[in-house]
Amino acid sequence: MSKVISVSNQKGGVGKTTTSCCLAVGLKKKGFRVLTIDLDPQGNLGFSVGADTETSASIYDVLKGDVKTQFAIQKTNIIDIIISSILLSGIELEFTNTGREYLLQEAIKPILDLYDYIILDTPPNLGILTINAFTASDYVLVPMLSDIFSLQGIAQLYETVERVKKYCNSKLSIAGILLTKFNPRTLLSREIRGTAELIANDLNIRLFDTYIRSSVVVSEAQSVQQSILDYAPKNNISKDYLRFIDELLAKGV
Template identity: 65%
Template sequence: MGKVISISNQKGGVGKTTTTGAIAAGFKLKGFKVLCVDLDSQSNLSFSAGAETEDCPTIYEVLKEEVKTSFSIQRTESFDIIASNILLSGIELEFTQTGREFLLKEALSSVKDKYDYIFIDTPPALSILTVNAFTASDYIIIPMLSDIFSLQGIAQLSETIKRVKTYCNPNLKIEGILLTKFNKRTILSKEIKGTAELIATELGTSLYKSTIRASVAVMEAQTSQQNIHQYSPKNGATEDYLSFVNELIKRGI
C-alpha cells in the first residue's frame, strides 16, 4: 500500500511544485514506484513532467467520477502522473455535496497498492482541493522560504491541518518543514531557521536537516520538461534534493 504525501504551503513561490517533482523523481531513481497527482489548476507540475493536459483525462474528470483513476495516469520519464488543467479552478463551486472532502481519497484507493509513494502537489490556497489532499494523505511536507511571510503562512496552514485531523483524517501527520532557496551564509536565513525550528516544535514536527539551495538550473529543467536529476545531476540543488530523499527514507517515510 503506497504512502500518500502532500507537499503544501498556501504561500506561492516557495518551491512547492519543484520539491514535489524533485523528490518524486528522486524516489523513482532509487527504484520505487511513484505516482504524482497535480492538484493545482496552473498545471505547473504536469508541464514540467511533459504530461498532456488537454484532450486527455485529468484529475478534474477523476474527481467528477467521469473516468476511472487508472485511465487518467500518464507515464513520463520522471514518474507516473495524473495531470491537471484550468478546469480544476472551478471545482470549489461545482462540488457542494456532502462528503466532498473524501473524493480524492476514494479516487486513489483503487491505485494505492500499485505504488510505493503517491505525491500530491497542492494548490497555493486553502481550498477544498487542499482539504481533499490532506484527507487522502498520510503525511504533509511543508516547503518554505527563509522569510517572515513563509512563517506566517505556516501558521494559517496549521489551522486547516487541525480541522482536517478533527473531521476527516485523524492519522494525518506533518512530516516536517523544508527550507528552500536557502543560503546558509546570510544572517537572515540563520535567524529564520531558528524561528522555523520553534514553529516546527509547536506543530509537533521538526525542521529537516536537509536544506535546498537556490539554483537557476531548477527553472531551466522545468522549462525543458526534465526533472532536475536528468538535467543537471551535479548541480547543488540536485544534490540537496537527493540528500532530502535519503533523509526521508532514514526517517521511515
C-alpha cells in the same frame, strides 16, 4: 499499499511543484513505484514533466466520476502523473455535496497497491482541493521559504491539518518543514532558520536538517521539461534533494 504525501503550503512560489517533482523522481531512482497527481489548476507539474495536457484525462475528470483513476494515469519519460485541469479552479462552487472532502481519497483507493508513493502537488491555498489532498494523505510535507511572511503562514496551515485530522482523516501527520531557496551564506537566512526552528518546536513539527539551496538550474530544467536530477545531477540542488529524500526515508516516511 502506497504512502500518500501532500506537498503543501498556502503561500505561492515556495517550491511545492519543484519539490513534488524532485521527491517523486528521486524516490523513483531509488527503485520505488511513484505516482504524482497535480491538484493545482495552474498545471505546472504536468508541464514540467512533459505530460500531454491537451487531450488526456485529468484529475478533474476523475473527481467528477467521468473517468476511472487508472485511465487518467500518464507515463511520461520522467514520472507517472495524473494531470490537473484549469476546470479544477471552479470546483469550490461546482462540488457542493456532502462528502466532497473525500472525493480524492475515494478516487485513489483502486490504485493504492500499484504504487509505493503517491505525491500530491497542491495549489497555493487551503481550499477544497488542498482539503481533499490532506484527507487522502498520510503525510503533509511543507516547503517553506526562509522569510518572515512564510513563518507567519505556518500556524494557519497547522490549524488546517489539525482540522482535517479531527474531522476527515485521523492518520494524517505533518512530515516536516523543508526550507527551500535557502542561502546558507546570508546572516538573515541563518536567523530565519533559527526562528523557523523555534516555531516548528512550538507546534511540535519537525524542521528537516536538510535544506534546499537556490539555483538557476531549477527554472532551466523546468523550461526544457526535464527533471532537475537528470538535467543537473552534479548541481548542489540535486544533491540537496537526494539528501533530503534520504533524511525523509530515515525518519520513516
